[in-house]
Amino acid sequence: MEIKTPARKTALLPLIVIFLLVNVVLMIWNKRLTAMGVDVPVLQVGNLVLFLLFLLSGLMYRGSSNTTQAFLRPVYGGMMLKLFGGVIAAFIYIYVMREKVNKPALFGCMFLYVLYSALELRTLLKKNPAH
Numbered sequence: 775m776e777i778k779t780p781a782r783k784t785a786l787l788p789l790i791v792i793f794l795l796v797n798v799v800l801m802i803w804n805k806r807l808t809a810m811g812v813d814v815p816v817l818q819v820g821n822l823v824l825f826l827l828f829l830l831s832g833l834m835y836r837g838s839s840n841t842t843q844a845f846l847r848p849v850y851g852g853m854m855l856k857l858f859g860g861v862i863a864a865f866i867y868i869y870v871m872r873e874k875v876n877k878p879a880l881f882g883c884m885f886l887y888v889l890y891s892a893l894e895l896r897t898l899l900k901k902n903p904a905h
Contacts, residue, residue, distance in 0.1 A: 785897050786832055792893055793825040796886065813876035816867070820883035827859040828890045835898065849898070860887060 797818065800807070804814050831852030864883075868875055 785835075785901065786829070788893055788897060789825065789828055789832060789890070792889065793821065796821050796889075811876070811878055812882060813879040816876055816879035817882045817886075820863070820879070821886055823863045824860070824883070824886050824890050827856045828894055831855055831894065832897075835901070856887075856891075 800814055800818055800821070807814050807817075834848040834852050834855070864880065867880075
């Protein structure tokens with residue numbers, strides 16, 4: 775007997791796995807990253823913010839239809855959500871920290887954004903291979 779998992783849950787599973795994996799790596803390499811001048815709490819908060827933004831974006835895709843226009847609407851909406859959410863979070867951090875901004879942590883957050891984007895693209899292409 776085969777247990778079938780709804781497509782909605784399996785689409786979010788890689789996102790959750792990456793979020794947890796990044797947090798585990800940050801906890802394990804905490805001392806090493808700190809010695810390299812990276813502010814690990816900034817990376818952890820950045821990972822959480824990106825996870826929440828990509829989760830909201832993924833929830834927007836759930837209702838997308840098989841037509842191209844109905845598929846692209848939540849894709850563009852999710853792209854705008856992630857772009858503005860990330861920019862607002864970065865500006866808040868830069869405004870609060872002023873001269874104490876940790877550039878390696880900001881670049882690490884940018885890498886995490888690319889990682890989450892690649893994962894989302896892979897998930898979207900699996901969901902709708904015709905688009």
